Amino acid sequence: MQRKQIKHCRECGTAVSYRIPDDGDTRERAICPNCGTIHYVNPLLVVGTVPYLGDRVLLCKRNIEPRLGKWTLPAGFMEMDETVAQGAARETAEEAGAQIEMGPFFSTMSIPRVGQVHVFYLARLLSDQFDPGYETMEARLFHEAEIPWEEIAFTTVRETLKCFFDDLRRGAWGIHDIDIHWQPPQ
Amino acid sequence: MQRKQIKHCRECGTAVSYRIPDDGDTRERAICPNCGTIHYVNPLLVVGTVPYLGDRVLLCKRNIEPRLGKWTLPAGFMEMDETVAQGAARETAEEAGAQIEMGPFFSTMSIPRVGQVHVFYLARLLSDQFDPGYETMEARLFHEAEIPWEEIAFTTVRETLKCFFDDLRRGAWGIHDIDIHWQPPQ
Numbered sequence: 219m220q221r222k223q224i225k226h227c228r229e230c231g232t233a234v235s236y237r238i239p240d241d242g243d244t245r246e247r248a249i250c251p252n253c254g255t256i257h258y259v260n261p262l263l264v265v266g267t268v269p270y271l272g273d274r275v276l277l278c279k280r281n282i283e284p285r286l287g288k289w290t291l292p293a294g295f296m297e298m299d300e301t302v303a304q305g306a307a308r309e310t311a312e313e314a315g316a317q318i319e320m321g322p323f324f325s326t327m328s329i330p331r332v333g334q335v336h337v338f339y340l341a342r343l344l345s346d347q348f349d350p351g352y353e354t355m356e357a358r359l360f361h362e363a364e365i366p367w368e369e370i371a372f373t374t375v376r377e378t379l380k381c382f383f384d385d386l387r388r389g390a391w392g393i394h395d396i397d398i399h400w401q402p403p404q
Numbered sequence: 405m406q407r408k409q410i411k412h413c414r415e416c417g418t419a420v421s422y423r424i425p426d427d428g429d430t431r432e433r434a435i436c437p438n439c440g441t442i443h444y445v446n447p448l449l450v451v452g453t454v455p456y457l458g459d460r461v462l463l464c465k466r467n468i469e470p471r472l473g474k475w476t477l478p479a480g481f482m483e484m485d486e487t488v489a490q491g492a493a494r495e496t497a498e499e500a501g502a503q504i505e506m507g508p509f510f511s512t513m514s515i516p517r518v519g520q521v522h523v524f525y526l527a528r529l530l531s532d533q534f535d536p537g538y539e540t541m542e543a544r545l546f547h548e549a550e551i552p553w554e555e556i557a558f559t560t561v562r563e564t565l566k567c568f569f570d571d572l573r574r575g576a577w578g579i580h581d582i583d584i585h586w587q588p589p590q
Contacts, residue, residue, distance in 0.1 A: 353428070
């Protein structure tokens with residue numbers, strides 16, 4: 219919804235027009251012909267965790283669209299009045315009801331096609347009991363060999379899981395900075 | 405401008421009301437009583453670089469508000485259709501006109517008070533000649549002892565510069581994940 223083109227001014231409701239502002243900007247913005255408000259549209263942050271217990275990772279089966287029924291790491295849009303790590307912990311509580319100890323920053327991925335940046339932290343699970351919220355059908359732990367790779371909801375989750383198990387094998391956590399560019403279906 | 409409260413619907417221009425949506429959300433959003441559009445406000449990404457040549461860092465003297473006349477690292481709001489690193493490189497070109505080789509991810513800082521996340525990459529300078537744009541009065545290199553600490557424009561820039569010189573001294577680049585909480589003036 220929020221990525222649709224802006225049609226009306228947020229300040230006064232007048233229909234906007236699109237042009238490059240006169241302030242040195244180089245991009246077209248939605249500008250109000252009545253009150254002059256310039257409307258900016260910028261990428262959104264999606265924040266989450268890789269909750270793990272030993273060599274198993276917690277995945278959540280989505281109970282909402284998009285990707286209903288597919289598996290994901292707990293993650294969602296960062297909100298105002300929180301840090302990236304606080305947002306990641308909040309999503310983990312909401313989607314999985316998991317008890318965690320927040321770990322270090324782990325992966326960041328830009329997805330220019332959809333105007334999003336995804337950030338994941340490692341999070342050590344303190345219990346194997348979960349209490350998922352309404353967004354999740356089921357939350358359970360997976361060994362690497364059990365990961366349903368074809369049923370993973372998002373590319374950023376698949377990439378982060380690959381990095382997690384690679385790092386687990388070599389015995390050292392890295393920082394993973396990845397760009398995700400859309401590829402046409404084969 | 406864009407952080408002011410939304411008053412009118414972006415889709416139809418009707419005055420919005422504030423309430424918690426009926427979709428399981430837990431936060432108040434601006435909702436249109438006419439067409440039902442829910443308006444989300446989320447944190448913004450500011451992306452930039454630490455351009456360095458040997459043990460000197462490039463700073464830009466701001467030619468625009470806020471913090472006119474103060475010194476900063478090249479950085480600005482991430483735009484749609486770019487990756488974090490592309491945005492950081494674009495800002496470095498626009499504000500400093502510097503020739504760089506992009507390096508690794510270096511620092512990320514959450515500033516909940518203003519709803520921003522700042523991200524800096526290291527960037528090796530390929531030349532000591534700069535061609536700053538209209539946003540910058542002057543661009544020049546500083547040794548650590550020359551840094552005008554009291555004249556640095558933003559807390560995130562000061563923190564990133566401290567991390568840079570600490571890492572330079574110990575001979576290894578780290579990844580710095582910092583939360584910036586507002587403190588009342590002493």
